[in-house]
């Protein structure tokens with residue numbers, strides 16, 4: 632797949648600095664599943680701990696999916712959920728280490744790493760996850776998923792859309808409503824994507840001096 636086929640904006644400065652949360656979208660704008668898949672393809676180039684890729688996405692782009700999305704978000708998120716072309720739920724996969732061998736076997740088959748290097752990865756990283764407690768797995772998956780979600784926000788702009796990340800939803804209802812195992816998958820965020828209806832209000836940031844230090 633040429634995942635950059637539908638990118639219309641290659642200006643990183645514009646994409647990053649002019650990203651804002653849009654909460655009202657033009658209704659009835661359809662984004663094809665092919666293009667939504669391209670955006671996901673781009674989003675999952677994100678880094679992840681040990682390349683575990685502990686993310687999972689559920690795309691709600693038709694009436695039934697959007698109704699499900701509506702049913703789990705808090706009312707203040709109805710405007711963006713009800714007007715977006717698609718709402719993409721980003722979840723963390725707390726069992727991604729079960730399939731972890733696949734990615735390294737593939738790298739090995741591709742000739743990118745030797746069998747010895749692959750086995751070293753298995754010995755070094757897999758036990759970390761196999762012996763991890765629930766909170767470690769959840770934290771790891773949350774960080775991985777957040778990395779991909781950020782990329783999704785940016786690539787949505789590269790495709791000519793605007794977006795809004797949302798975590799204002801009923802956490803315990805998300806996975807089961809989306810048809811997923813709620814033991815395995817934890818909600819991280821949901822991204823509403825579409826063509827904006829209204830202009831944005833630029834949000835305020837703290838001064839970098841107040842949130843950073845050089846030591």
Ligand SMILES: Cc1cc2nc3c(=O)[nH]c(=O)nc-3n(C[C@H](O)[C@H](O)[C@H](O)COP(=O)(O)O)c2cc1C
Pocket residue numbers: 650651652653654708795796797798799800820833834
């Ligand atoms: C983890 C997270 C959760 C958020 N949840 C919501 C939400 O539920 N509803 C919403 O309208 N915006 C939500 N936002 C968007 C923030 O309100 C927004 O990013 C922030 O006010 C800064 O504005 P900007 O995105 O326009 O720069 C969320 C953002 C993040 C990172």
